[in-house]
Structures are given as structure tokens and as C-alpha cells.
Amino acid sequence: MTRRDDEGEDEGEEKPPPVKPEGLTRESFEILLAQLDPDRDRAGERYETIRRKLIRLFEWRGCAAPEDLTDETFNRVARRIAQGVELHSADPYGYFCGVAHLVFKEVLRRASREHRALDTNGELLLPAPMPVIPEESGDPRLEYLRQCLAALPPDQRDLVLRYFQGESNIRHRKTLSEELGIPMNALRIRVHRVRRKLEACLADCLCRHPERPS
């Protein structure tokens, strides 16, 4: 399955055409897009946004194959549309959310039948043990990240470094939000946007030079 990157949201960036979910015919996909928005470009953007969000929602629920479950959700919605169901173009999210919940509950039931690990809340747990992150030695991330940080505008660099600084950074963040005169959640979102830029830069560096930087 093609993994779609969620990072490129800058103005003027040319967006790739929406990728049809597996198991869906071209015709069904076009009908689905038409239901999302009469304008095909805007429909494509909406489709990508919903897709990206559904993947994260399935991830946050602890599902092991979030992209497959997202495709399954789109397939079902497209089938309903083919059967005559109409989405409210102003708010199609509720329908997608309802179908995604059904998909998730089916996964839970299937997992339960297969005696897979379920916790007390009935949530599907990933079978993986506690993850072990490799130490920095041999990992080029830190060096590339330094380069990406250096390429940021100074105010954004200082913002993100101050936000993540210190073993006890609650005070830093409080001070930072007061200095900027914005609520804490607005600060979080502002930092998150800078972080996404950094993440995209780092991914690009790792893609071009996967070995340790010189």
C-alpha cells in the first residue's frame, strides 16, 4: 500500500492526485469523490484529510494495521453510496466516523474470537512488547536534526527548543505561553507545526542520505 505523507501543507505546493483505496473500483472512487465535494480538487483534499485522520484514529485505538482498516472504511462508505446513500457534503465526517467505529468493533470481535490480547476495556492491544528504541550511536537522526534546526528561522528554532528543553519543562512552557501572550494549547499547536516541518526535513535527509552525515 502506498503510504501518503501528511506533511506537505504549504501554500502553493502541488498536491498529488488522491490515491484510490485498494478493493475499490475507479468508478466507485469517483462517485465517492463527487459526494465529498463537487469540485474534484477540493474533493481530493477532503479525501486525503479524512484518510490521514482515520489512519491516526485507528492508530490511537491501538490497531495494528490502521491503513488497511482505513481502506476498509472507505470501501464500505463507497458501497453505501453506490446503494444510494447520500453524504452531507457540508459534514461527511459523521458518516465516515460511524462506519470506522463499526470496522473497529468488528476487528475487536474478530480478535476476541481469535483469542488475541484484549485488555480490560475491550481495547485491542498490539501484540508487540514494549518497544526498545535504539540508542543514538549509529543513528544519524540527531545530526540531521541539528542541520534541520539550523535551517529554521531563528524564532521558530528557539520556540521549539525552548518548548522541549529541560527535564521539567512545564515551567518553560508556561513562561513561553505568557511571553507570547497565547494560551497553552495555541502554543502546543504552534510548536507542533514547527515540529512537522522538522520531521519532514529529517525524513528528507534520511531518505537522501540514510547513512550517518559527514
Added chain:
Amino acid sequence: MNREPDDELLRSYLLGKLPEEAADRLEGRLLAEDDLFELAEAVETDLLAAADRGGLVPEERERVMRRLASSPQGLERLAFVRSLNRAAAEKGGNGNVERFVPRAPAFQPRAMRWMAVAASLVMVTGLGWVAWKYRMHPPEMKMPPSTPSATQSVKLTPAPVPIIPPPDQTPRPVSPGTVPSKKPRHTVPAAVVALSLMTRGDDQVAQLHLSPGTPKAEIQIDASALDDSKSFSVVIRNDHGTVLETRGLKVTRLEGDPVLVVVVDKPAQRLAPGRYDAAVIPEGEEEMGTQVFEVVQGTL
């Protein structure tokens, strides 16, 4: 720090603590509201960063690692956040970003302990002497001179006569060589170590002297940096990062006194000699700070 409502809701959702119906409702909003979705991703990053720094209670850290960092994408995010934590720490280490200024304690912990012992001894001795003298030589009651006026006769009420214990209860001098009938019970006092969240670095490591029979150890943590937080947990880790079992740990905040007191029962069994750090975590928040202390084998 007060959390904003959505922030708290998202945190619970990401940690898998939200009831099913509430989680479903929130997911509907997450799909429809871009700002809320962005905030959820930001809170996720904060949780990963806090987990990497060891700034969460063990139960929450495990939830973060299992729910948010188990998938390949989650692992990638965790690795990124770890690098970001390190880059930020480097920047802080260069002094370009405001840091907490270490505050040296007014007294060295050892000196404080001896001063406390000396003060207690002086006080106990003084009080004992006063009590003994009072019993042997009760003060005479002196009436103030009466000054009756011409128009008013004042009837003075005699002061109550002090009760003198019967002669057989008065303390008798003990002749040399006499063995008291009841030997005073010898108890090992509780060991105490005082820590301050504002003091950092290894240059002044507080020591907790533990004798084998010490029934309790008190770890007193200056909590004046904790603002208005109402509930806390204290995590005590040894130098291998192993968290001391929390059962038997009693954390109290003294009324009107910004001191957290952690009482550890049977400390000799639970606190082997070595270095530890005590981390204070306000409820629903990240770790406020840690303080290193050292447990050393004491003698009676």
C-alpha cells in the same frame, strides 16, 4: 498549571483512559475539527517526549509506549522526539536558554541533622531540669498588695494551690550503683533526609543514613515549586532506573508548609545503600523535577 479542557480530554483519550462512548464522540469531533485534531497530535508528541524523558508515572509511560509507540510509525515518532529532546538539552546546556538557577541549601544536610539533634537535646534537658526543680521546690504564691479604694471593697480570690504530689511519688536521688527497676526502652529514631527541588547537580548529594533497625525513613522534599497542584506522586528510582515499589510509600503535604514528606516503612529492607532520585509528579502533569540522594549504611 491548569490544563485546558480539550487538552485533558485528549490526554485521556490517547492514554486509553476514556470510556468507549466518550472516545467515540471525541473521534467524531477529531474528524470534523482540524484544530482539535492538530492539538491531539501535539498532545501525542508531548506524551512521547515526556515518556522519553522519564517524566511520566510508570503506568502512564507504559500506556504511551504500548499505545503510541508500538507501531513502526509510532517508533519513528518516538525516535524523532528523542532526538528533539536531546537537541533541546544541548541548547539548554549551552546557556542560550534560560535555566533554573541552582540554589544551594542554607545548611549542609549533615550539619542540619546535627544541629537538630543538638537543639532537641538542649530542649529536653532544659525541660527536665525545670520539671524536676518545680516538683522539689514549688514556687510560693505571692499575693499582690491589695489597694482597696475608699468607695469599693475588692475581694481577692486566692489563687489555686498547686497540687504537690504525695511524698512517695517525688523523685528520689539514686545512689551510685543502684540499677533502675525499669530500663528505658531504646528505639532507633527515624532517618530523615531533606531535599529541595530547586537544588540540582551532583555536587551536593544529600545522604540518608540508615541503621539496620531504623523503622522508618522520611524523605522531605521542598515542594514550594509545586504551585497550586493538589495531588502528587513521588517516584523513587535507584541508579539503575528501577522504581521503588510504591506500596508503603506515604506522601503527605504538610498543612501550610510546602514540604512533601515521603515515609518509607522498613527502609533498611527497601533502600539498599546507593544513589536514588526522587521525582515529584503532580497529578495529570509531567514530572516537576528530580533530586538525587544517597543511602548510606549508618551506625547506632
